[in-house]
Amino acid sequence: MSAEKTVAAPAEAKAAATGSPLLEVSGLTKHFPVMGGFPFRRQIGAVQAVDDVTFSVAAGESLGLVGESGCGKSTTGRLITRLYEPTAGSIKYLGQDIAHASRKELAPIRSEIQMIFQDPYSSLNPRHTVGTIISGPMEINNINPPQGREARVKELLEIVGLNPEHYNRFPHEFSGGQRQRIGVARALALNPKLIVADEPVSALDVSIQAQVVNLLQELQRELGIAFVFIAHDLSIVRHFSQRVAVMYLGKVVEIADRDSLYGAPRHPYTHALLSAAPDADPDNVSVERIRLTGDVPSPLNPPSGCRFRTRCWKAQDKCATEEPPLIQLSGSAEGHLTACHFPEDGAKAAALVPAAREAEKTDTAEADQA
Template sequence: MSAEQTLTEPADAAPSSGKTLLEVNGLTKHFPVMGGFPFKRQVGAVQAVDGVTFNVQEGESLGLVGESGCGKSTTGRLLTRLLEPTGGSVKYLGQDITHATRKELAPIRSEIQMIFQDPYSSLNPRHTVGTIIAGPMEINNINPAGGRAARVKELLEIVGLSPEHYNRFPHEFSGGQRQRIGVARALALNPKLIIADEPVSALDVSIQAQVVNLLQGLQRDLGIAFVFIAHDLSIVRHFSQRVAVMYLGKIVEIAERDALYTRPRHPYTHALLSAAPDADPDNMSVERIRLTGDVPSPLNPPSGCRFRTRCWKAQEKCATEEPPLLQIGGNDPGHLTACHFPEDGDAAGKRSATVPAARTTED
């Protein structure tokens, strides 16, 4: 991998004002499952997101990680109001937008933008690059100084493309270039918050670092807050200042980047970090934690702690009481964990070989 294709050193974001930009409290999204005849009766609900709570400060980057199906992308779409929440609240700069109407959302839409996962399906193949990037400005009736065309060409340069690409169509670009076009479209309205839904997972590994470095530079230079959704732990560690870990629709741990990666408290976070590959083959200090069993169905999640069916520390209490997301100990302020029997943070990454392997318990 060339120098241009490697991640730069993690850098601090633009200084934050300490002002809360986004406040999420008990956010819930249940998708109804219809059955019976003639399929007009609800027989259940997929609990995709169930009681998610977190804040995002101005200029901050928050990483949202977890295995596939845990509700990360659904959470991102709820934050942008592409999906209607079932419960809970979302406040943007103190204004409750949970169930805001289209008219009420109009002045906020320009300040919250999204970068989608698939650069091939998120761009209209019938439109030129210029039309795609200028679209948000046209919809919001924004006429920048010098005209929209000049602004589009400026945005193309900002994301590392040539202004000459203005009249080309998406099929003429590679995946990485298409994602840069998506980034330019997200920047068109000068947003304060960008929801990046796995923005590099569909890209070739050789160009993932280029896009991540681009986003990091924009976040630092423009002071944009990010909610960075991903399953690649190394990229999240590089990009995000704080990290939230999701499992089966719930946040099980949230902390500052260094605290979470070096002193994880929740068993699931421990297992997730142990599964990340290490570039140093001689580093044997971290034992691989192998979880047995499958992730329970969100149609019928386990009672109490949702991770208990795969947790090696599960006890009777875990089945009867749902652990609240609380700060445990005073060493890491803001380090919240939802576990009745959290790991010893000082011994992170040094799990004894005598601990029994992760097991599956029956409901």
């Protein structure tokens, strides 16, 4: 894999030279129109899937996106890869805004931004062999490796831990974990600088999840690839990501480096998510479990002001009239941004969160082993 290490260097060098992130998302918005009416159809509303999302990803960094189902994580990932057309906002890749770029303008960038899809069963064409699936991106982009496409595919199969002899097999001959490895190999085929991983392990067994996550971590270290890692499993996100953004109903409500967010959460929603994580220690009976009442509001008609206020135990009148800005609060670590009028005491919240405490134990054990 030493030859692969040089592939990421141009992106890292360019980002370092300009002092800008590899990926910079600002005010990203996606509203899906809702049509109705008879006899003439017209737009009667809009699903506000993603609304004014802002974050950045440095070269070689991993940013985790977490939140409940339907909060806009996957839509954000598809916007970054331009599988969806943004309603508003900018997506700057190495300083170039690709949010509304034409198909021709996107062509040279497509190979540098790839995606790993959530379902390893539906994301692979059952009529194609593994060789055809992985070499497909090379054929579409007219890329001919010096050693030939077949040799490159077999090399990629080895990189993701599969046998090169699997080249002529079909997807139905593989397990779920093996299929996801094929999806990873396909994403690596064009030597990307950024991979959007959309819940890449949620459909897999726990033991297989660990194998795939460890594989992605190894690839990140070896090849210098940046990741936007979308998941709802907080323990996996903490294990894989250097920074974490928490989304609720299309908005980023908190973003910080991993240790700061898990060690001192400031937003009530983040606190509730972390408190819901199972604790491996059965003796911890004093853990406060925060149970959110009600359902997530409809993105067709989100609440005014703070979108989380309808389920928040700290909500006051101000929360209904003023939308809280995403800012660094007093007492927060550098770069720890929170959108809340009445934030949690980070130290107190961390003391009540089993996930943070368990993560501390894991990190300590790993450090001792090292």
